[in-house]
Amino acid sequence: MSVANATSRPGAPRNDMKLELQNLSVTYASRNGDVRAVRDCSFVVSRGDVVGLVGESGSGKTSALMAIPRLLPRGTIVTGRVVCDGQDIASLREELLNAWRWRRIALVPQGASASFTPHISIGGHITEVLAFHMNLTGADAKTRAVELLRTVGLEETFFGRYPHELSGGQKQRAALATALACGPDFLLADEPTTALDVVTQKEVLDMIVSLVRSRGMGLLLVTHDLPLAAGLCDKLVVMREGAVVESGASREVVENPQSPFTRNLIDALRRMESADALTGEGS
């Protein structure tokens, strides 16, 4: 993306804006000793890019993602840099980092639909974010919240509904509406559709990607599903045992994987596909 697309207004979104993880490591202190969940990871998400972070369960995807807005449990040791728009946000004081959370970098966490507070309505969740981060309250906040709900395919009546009155797919959409509330430059989405049936999964994922693309945002999409990520994402980052073992354009990674791990994974998927073709499944 060319720098000529950039605007000169400070704080305005620019198309060349990048979110960079530089030599990021995450170590949890646990009763059974330290767990090195992320080891020296580096990769870049540019505004306008859809990047898939893939890897098997326990490979460190959530740990890497949650280190970006620094939302890991207290006591976790994080080293390396998280650079957004040229600023190392990993070293910012908490109150300064708050200006980046939601407004610049928003999150749909793993199991987002379970993270709604049961006694707060969907509209209440969205307007809380608007009040805290955008200073938007009252009728203006409600209008904006309803607009956001419509953007994710939920009609106005969802504003007053409570989390238990929504289906899993509707909750994921509401979580997405909340994440989009402050018009962020980057969206971090951790397995946003895992708990949903295959059809709803596809609907919600397609919607996330098309919203992100139409707004020129950068998306970091965590999933353990490599074929799904390859079909949706411009770039892939493959993690194994906390380390990045492969990254590049999705097509290149799938057609010409460099690491033995990715090669084995893709070979195994191809074997499954041909077995499905033989048995007539998976079509």
Ligand SMILES: Nc1ncnc2c1ncn2[C@@H]1O[C@H](COP(=O)(O)OP(=O)(O)OP(=O)(O)O)[C@@H](O)[C@H]1O
């Ligand atoms: N709070 C924690 N304390 C100690 N260890 C943790 C903690 N959270 C995660 N881990 C460990 O860190 C490693 C990476 O976990 P993480 O949740 O980042 O993996 P993941 O790739 O997101 O897995 P999944 O696909 O199952 O969500 C795992 O070995 C996990 O057991």
Ligand SMILES: [Mg+2]
């Ligand atoms: Mg995870």
